[in-house]
Each structure stands twice: as C-alpha cells, then as structure tokens.
Amino acid sequence: MPLRHQSPYIRVALPDDEEELSLLDRSTWSTLHAVSPQPRPPYPPFFDERHAPGDHLVAELDRRIVGYVRLGFPTPLASNAHVRQIQGLAVADEARGRGVGRALIRAAVEEARRRGARRLTLRVLGHNTAARKLYESEGFVVEGVQPEEFFLGGEYVDDVLMGRSL
Structure with a gap:
C-alpha cells in the first residue's frame, strides 16, 4: 500500500x-x-x-513505523554528560524521499536540547553520501575523520565524526 504524502508523526x-x-x-x-x-x-x-524505548524517537506514516533515531550518551563519563549522540537512524525504503530522515534529525535535536544537552554528535560512514549531505543540511559539520576505519563489502571505509552545538 503506497504511503500518502504527509508529514511523519514523531x-x-x-x-x-x-x-x-x-x-x-x-x-x-x-x-x-x-x-x-x-x-x-x-x-x-x-x-x-543500553538502549531503552525512551532512547528512541519513531516516525509514523499512516499509523506505521517507517523510521527511528536512537539517542544516547557517547560515553558513560560525567564529564561529557552534556553531549548526546545519534547512535542509529533508519528509514524504511518505501518512506525514503518523504522527509522522514530530516524530521527524525530535527526531532533528535529538539529532544537532545530538552534533555539538557549542549552538543549533538554522530558517526557516519564516509561512503554514505546521502546521509552526510542530510546531516550537513541540518547544521552538522565534520569534526574528524578516521581514515579506513572499517573494512566493509570488500573496501576500506572512513568513519566520519560530525557534530553541532545546540
């Protein structure tokens, strides 16, 4: 069943x-x-x-879950408890191109602020161009690159560290 064109409910x-x-x-x-x-x-x-229901925001279209974002702490240290990290983001294939990912990122920013965070960070694979462009369009900047950090699908892939102030 095709999804209607509407904004996702987060x-x-x-x-x-x-x-x-x-x-x-x-x-x-x-x-x-x-x-x-x-x-x-x-x-x-x-x-x-480590990842309870309250650590996730879900996106619904037509009363079906079509995406989620997971928020967590980058470390268990009190010295960086002011930082939240996006530790997972997924959008169903049939919902791609409908603003679900963008809505989830914006909701994660607001939720991190609500929880008292000053910064929001994430890690994204260097070859995931679409995700990197989306994060950049939402105010995230590259803060570091770990070259060839992973070997995936027969190739070495960079781990790109991104973040933004809240």
Whole structure:
C-alpha cells in the first residue's frame, strides 16, 4: 500500500514497538551504514539495557513505523554528560524521499536540547553520501575523520565524526 504524502508523526518509542522496530532495523541493514554483520536468527532484542524505548524517537506514516533515531550518551563519563549522540537512524525504503530522515534529525535535536544537552554528535560512514549531505543540511559539520576505519563489502571505509552545538 503506497504511503500518502504527509508529514511523519514523531513520537517516543514504546515497549510495544519492539517487534516493528526490529523488523525495520533488519530490513534496512546495509554496508552503507552498518559496521556489524548482517543480523541472522536468532535476532537479538531491539531494546536492551543500553538502549531503552525512551532512547528512541519513531516516525509514523499512516499509523506505521517507517523510521527511528536512537539517542544516547557517547560515553558513560560525567564529564561529557552534556553531549548526546545519534547512535542509529533508519528509514524504511518505501518512506525514503518523504522527509522522514530530516524530521527524525530535527526531532533528535529538539529532544537532545530538552534533555539538557549542549552538543549533538554522530558517526557516519564516509561512503554514505546521502546521509552526510542530510546531516550537513541540518547544521552538522565534520569534526574528524578516521581514515579506513572499517573494512566493509570488500573496501576500506572512513568513519566520519560530525557534530553541532545546540
């Protein structure tokens, strides 16, 4: 069923979203953005002790989850508790090009501010040009590059560190 052209509804994830988010995560897996191997059964839980439902914002179109963004702390240190990090972003294939990713990034910025953060950071693979352009258009700048940090799909790929003030 095609999705209507409308703005996505963004909300905090609920425990009941686990199955739908797990399926979305598996269906969007790609070496374009994933550094871990492709998930295989038995699948680990989407939510765990480090990533609770409240750490995720989900995007809905036509009452279906079509994307999520995961916010977390970059380290457990109190000295950088003022920083939040985007630790995952996924958009369903059928929802691409409809502003879902942009809406999730904007919601993550607002949520990080609401939680008292002064900075928001992320890591993106160097060959993920579309994601990098989207982040740049939302105010993120490259703050560092780890050359050839990962070997994915038969090639060495840079890890690009990006951030922005809030």
